[in-house]
Amino acid sequence: MRNLVKIVLAIVLFSILIGTFAGCKGGNGSKDDLNANQSGNKNESKKKVVLNVYNWGDYIEETVIDGFEKKYGIKVNYEMFTTNEDMYVKIKSGAGNYDVAIPSDYMIKRMISENLLNKINFNNIPNYKYIEERFKNLAFDPNNEYSVPYMWGTVGILYNTTMVDEPVDSWNILWNKKYEKQIFMLDSQRDSLGVALKKLGYSMNTRSVEELEEAKKALLEQKPLVLAYVVDEVKDKMIAGEGALAVVWSGDAFYCISENPDLAYAIPKEGSNLWFDSMVIPVTSGHQEEAELFINYMCEPEVAFKNADYIGYATPHSEAKKMLDPEVVNDRAFYPLEEDLGNFEIFEYDAEAMKDYDRIWTEVTSE
Amino acid sequence: MKRNWISYPYIIWMIIFIVVPLLLVVFYSVIVVTEDGLTFTLEFYKRFMQPVYIKVLIRSIVLALISTFICLLIGYPVALILAGKGVSRKNTLILLFVIPMWMNFLLRTYAWLTLLEKNGLINTMLSWFGIKPLNLLYTSEAVVLGMVYNFLPFMVLPIYSVLSKIDKSVIEAAEDLGANSYKVFTKIIFPLSLPGVMSGITMVFMPAVTTFVISRLLGGGQFTLIGNLIDRQFTTVGDWNFGSALSVVMMILILISMAIMTRYDKDREGSALL
Numbered sequence: 001m002r003n004l005v006k007i008v009l010a011i012v013l014f015s016i017l018i019g020t021f022a023g024c025k026g027g028n029g030s031k032d033d034l035n036a037n038q039s040g041n042k043n044e045s046k047k048k049v050v051l052n053v054y055n056w057g058d059y060i061e062e063t064v065i066d067g068f069e070k071k072y073g074i075k076v077n078y079e080m081f082t083t084n085e086d087m088y089v090k091i092k093s094g095a096g097n098y099d100v101a102i103p104s105d106y107m108i109k110r111m112i113s114e115n116l117l118n119k120i121n122f123n124n125i126p127n128y129k130y131i132e133e134r135f136k137n138l139a140f141d142p143n144n145e146y147s148v149p150y151m152w153g154t155v156g157i158l159y160n161t162t163m164v165d166e167p168v169d170s171w172n173i174l175w176n177k178k179y180e181k182q183i184f185m186l187d188s189q190r191d192s193l194g195v196a197l198k199k200l201g202y203s204m205n206t207r208s209v210e211e212l213e214e215a216k217k218a219l220l221e222q223k224p225l226v227l228a229y230v231v232d233e234v235k236d237k238m239i240a241g242e243g244a245l246a247v248v249w250s251g252d253a254f255y256c257i258s259e260n261p262d263l264a265y266a267i268p269k270e271g272s273n274l275w276f277d278s279m280v281i282p283v284t285s286g287h288q289e290e291a292e293l294f295i296n297y298m299c300e301p302e303v304a305f306k307n308a309d310y311i312g313y314a315t316p317h318s319e320a321k322k323m324l325d326p327e328v329v330n331d332r333a334f335y336p337l338e339e340d341l342g343n344f345e346i347f348e349y350d351a352e353a354m355k356d357y358d359r360i361w362t363e364v365t366s367e
Numbered sequence: 368m369k370r371n372w373i374s375y376p377y378i379i380w381m382i383i384f385i386v387v388p389l390l391l392v393v394f395y396s397v398i399v400v401t402e403d404g405l406t407f408t409l410e411f412y413k414r415f416m417q418p419v420y421i422k423v424l425i426r427s428i429v430l431a432l433i434s435t436f437i438c439l440l441i442g443y444p445v446a447l448i449l450a451g452k453g454v455s456r457k458n459t460l461i462l463l464f465v466i467p468m469w470m471n472f473l474l475r476t477y478a479w480l481t482l483l484e485k486n487g488l489i490n491t492m493l494s495w496f497g498i499k500p501l502n503l504l505y506t507s508e509a510v511v512l513g514m515v516y517n518f519l520p521f522m523v524l525p526i527y528s529v530l531s532k533i534d535k536s537v538i539e540a541a542e543d544l545g546a547n548s549y550k551v552f553t554k555i556i557f558p559l560s561l562p563g564v565m566s567g568i569t570m571v572f573m574p575a576v577t578t579f580v581i582s583r584l585l586g587g588g589q590f591t592l593i594g595n596l597i598d599r600q601f602t603t604v605g606d607w608n609f610g611s612a613l614s615v616v617m618m619i620l621i622l623i624s625m626a627i628m629t630r631y632d633k634d635r636e637g638s639a640l641l
């Protein structure tokens with residue numbers, strides 16, 4: 001009987017190990033398989049298709065989905081994720097069979113390099129013409145083959161005008177002793193190290209360990225002034241007047257200001273992070289055409305307007321922008337012009353560099 | 368080694384969901400996938416030996432020990448009171464103790480966020496007495512408070528259950544032989560309750576040393592514990608190998624502390640294993 005247990009254990013272990021490694025390396029092979037499946041399915045696609053859409057939480061105007069279902073008779077199964085990494089793990093493991101996903105810039109680049117995305121046939125997306133020229137051919141998808149921009153924004157400083165009376169236009173204000181224990185930083189290594197790197201005049205995507213060490217020094221020097229390193233809590237805390245200054249994403253800033261008019265948002269002159277969330281089609285999709293239909297639908301002026309109006313992030317859609325409240329669109333903090341973005345950078349992904357970033361960030365937060 | 372056939376489904380379940388994942392963690396911590404196949408390496412353990420990471424480990428242990436000690440200090444009298452004969456409505460009291468545990472501990476920790484903040488309830492009440500608002504949140508004390516608050520029932524309940532099982536006649540005998548109540552406590556009650564104390568300590572120390580939510584929420588990300596480190600390796604860094612190595616270190620740490628506990632507990636009930 002003990003032998004039986006041993007054999008069972010061996011078989012189970014072996015199959016799981018094989019499964020894991022097949023999962024790790026299977027990117028290339030499975031793409032062809034899936035493409036083959038897809039063409040096989042084409043004839044049947046007139047039947048009831050369910051489109052699996054995978055998006056950030058609270059990142060769409062929900063009636064838009066009903067509109068799509070009614071217009072095309074395709075049912076949408078809408079699911080949400082909270083971080084790019086959650087989404088990545090799920091798509092990579094092949095779970096979910098998502099047809100459309102909306103990850104951020106650096107993650108799109110990583111997914112392209114690991115063959116996790118299908119090329120989009122832009123002939124099927126006539127509404128792509130509404131996307132502003134400056135948001136095409138972005139660094140993470142240089143030939144514009146894989147992604148259609150959905151929202152974009154910046155990282156900047158949210159401040160409480162009742163507590164800060166000097167002009168906010170530089171990262172240096174976060175090192176001002178006057179605001180001791182009134183500063184919130186982001187508990188995100190890329191963003192917080194990025195702030196320090198930009199303050200020092202370096203690139204946010206630096207791979208130089210010396211520059212990172214300098215950034216670490218700056219952050220350690222700042223640490224006694226920082227109240228906390230937070231992520232989502234920053235919104236509640238800033239609205240409640242718990243802090244004077246906070247590093248936030250522009251969309252969060254927009255939300256906070258709508259809840260507490262004492263708050264204001266500024267993007268520092270040294271430059272900052274410029275980010276994009278774009279629509280892509282994962283290789284796990286079995287419904288390429290319907291997915292393209294969905295992406296095209298999301299780029300219809302009316303739909304893009306509804307989404308931008310609801311979410312509050314900046315839209316790359318020229319027609320939607322025209323329909324939005326001019327006061328918002330003309331606010332250069334939320335819709336910076338091209339000339340404002342001279343020093344801005346899009347995050348790049350580099351697995352090796354990430355380890356240095358993590359070590360440096362650990363040194364900062366464990367001091 | 369005769370087993371009933373009925374145990375096989377459980378054994379298979381345990382193999383698939385406990386043994387295999389454990390082996391996978393160990394596997395990932397020492398093996399890297401390179402171009403020419405799998406390579407054995409101790410690189411990740413070596414990386415852990417850097418002062419930054421050792422510092423994180425020591426901080427985790429220290430904070431967990433402090434919390435465990437405070438839990439014991441607060442919890443033992445509570446257990447004693449609950450087990451005492453003078454308490455009416457004992458069950459109601461115990462129920463009140465247990466009810467908060469029915470709520471998700473994340474929610475209870477979030478509640479402390481609003482209680483402790485600068486314009487929060489506690490500071491507002493202090494201001495009625497003319498005390499200036501204190502910086503309560505985002506300190507190491509707040510982290511310890513969160514741990515004590517969340518894990519206190521794990522200290523009280525085992526001690527209570529051991530205390531309430533003590534044979535009353537033993538205590539009566541001691542009193543008959545002239546021991547005063549102090550002596551009864553130090554010579555009879557406390558030694559007899561040690562198994563409960565030991566299992567209480569283990570049950571508080573283990574979650575406290577591995578927590579990452581409490582330190583992130585109440586510590587404001589300034590007090591990286593080993594749990595945060597592991598969490599980050601899997602979520603943001605994507606370095607599964609280093610994350611696995613850290614997890615193995617963590618498991619060894621817990622095994623050691625359990626071994627110490629059971630040693631003290633050798634000839635008593637084996638409740639420390641809980």
